[in-house]
Amino acid sequence: MEILELFSKIGIYATMALVLVFALGVVALRNLFHCALCLAAVLIGTAMIYVALHAEFLAAVQILVYVGAVMTLVIFVIMLTEHLGGKTIRQTNRQSPAAIIGLSGIVVLLGTLLMKTPWPVTAKALDAKVSVMSLGKALMGTYAFPFEVISVILIACLIGAIVIAKKDVSEKGPS
Amino acid sequence: MSMPPFLRDIEFAVDLSLVNAKGWCLDLLGHFLPDWTVVLASIVISGVAILALGPLVMMYLTLLERKVIGRIQNRYGPNRVGKWGLLQPIADGIKMFTKEDIVPAQADKIVHFLAPVVIVVPALMVFLVVPFGERMTAVNLNIGLLYFIAVSSITTIPIFMGSWASRNKYSLLGGMRTAAQMISYEIPMTLSVVPVIMMSQSLSTNTIVMTQVGDLDLHWFIFTPWGLVGFLIYFLCAVAECNRPPFDLPEAESELVAGFHTEYSGMKFALFYMAEYMNAFTLCGIATTLFLGGWQGPFFPSWLWFFGKTFALICVMIWFRGTLPRFRVDQLMGFAWKFLLPLTLINIPVAALWFFVPERLAWLYSIAIFAVSFWGLVKLNCAFVPEKRIYPLAD
Incomplete structure (x- = not known):
């Protein structure tokens, strides 16, 4: 094996x-x-x-x-x-040299954080499996409020996109 | 189901004959080979079975289609190669292999080559979760259905690759149409599956089939109002997803030569075709799994039931092709967004109603809801046709 x-x-x-x-x-x-x-x-x-x-x-x-x-x-x-x-x-x-300097800074920062974090590898953590059912229950139960807020924001974005797209047409259109 | 026990035993033995054959092979190997080779052999046997099944199904689907279309058009179809033309697909295969492979001078060589290779991969990968029979699912993923939807959504990218790399206007137009069509029809297709997930409370294709067990093994989801509507929506979307008539705008011969595969010849063209037919097969197979009870059915072995139902659905697809003229682009998009999508959204609460209300009442309610919503959608979708003007002084 x-x-x-x-x-x-x-x-x-x-x-x-x-x-x-x-x-x-x-x-x-x-x-x-x-x-x-x-x-x-x-x-x-x-x-x-x-x-x-x-x-x-x-x-x-x-x-x-x-x-x-x-x-x-x-x-x-x-x-x-x-x-x-x-x-x-x-x-x-x-701008690429400046970008490289900025990026290497972030890499160093993330690297030190990763090194410093103690990663607890226990038997419980290794066995942890998130099933679809528990995910769904969490979304509909514990996190129902943030979930709904996000969906409201998404719908607002969609409606906004439609409104912006529509406005353009009516201004340029023949009527 | 009342049946003498010995008949039950025979049925069981025939049912699992293929599974048992695999187990027997593995036992034999286990006697003189180390453990890990047996695991590997198990993977290889399932893999080879699937890899062989895909092309085989595709080859004989082309023959079936040509035969049935021939009968619809009052002619015989292929009947020269072998008995009833049974060797025709093999002759076609040899022809495809020996044909010259033409690559346009301006084409993007690498992407042009990769497109037909990549398109076969998702088409074969979805075979993994199709439950061909009792204990005959290659991998019983607990997210089987989601896996199917996700993997089949990749198909647009190789089509894009082929159409873009050909540097051909017809190919590009075909690719654009494919993308628009596939994105539009994926949404009602995914949503029409939701009631099934709600009822079986699982994403595993195996469990979905198991929940359709009942008297005489006929407790299929299609015999409920939400199942029937869901099945019709799913099937129409499936026909559109695999670009078959009447939704074959991406490869409309009379407008676009052959759409995204205009610039492909020989084996590359055959690969595009293979992917298309395998997609048609898996989409029908999943429709069978979700709504027609999968491998459930009385008397016959389970895999026979599965293949029978799937091929019946494929015959309906061929029947569509023989009967219906092609849609216009605006009709195609309007049908998906203005008709199928609202109907699927209505279907989901109806399924919830079915869950909470006793059966008789639920039938009444759901028929009423569907009748009203169908009538409303048809009314709303009716294009405004102005009255014909009469010019009294014209003549």
């Missing part, structure tokens, strides 16, 4: 490495469409890591929301602006 565990470990690390490679592709490739595809690959890879960590529900939702909906919209926008899709563009500009 140890051999199987070794295989799965190799698989997980290979997935992580691939995710990093694709993430590099998102910021380094010159064609916007390729970048978008790399981003989709990164999101799918992340979902695979979730599956390996026994968070299947999170993985499914990640794929459904990010790959199925958000990435489709991103690619749709790139394809609608036709010359953006075919053209190659530079991914760096004059």
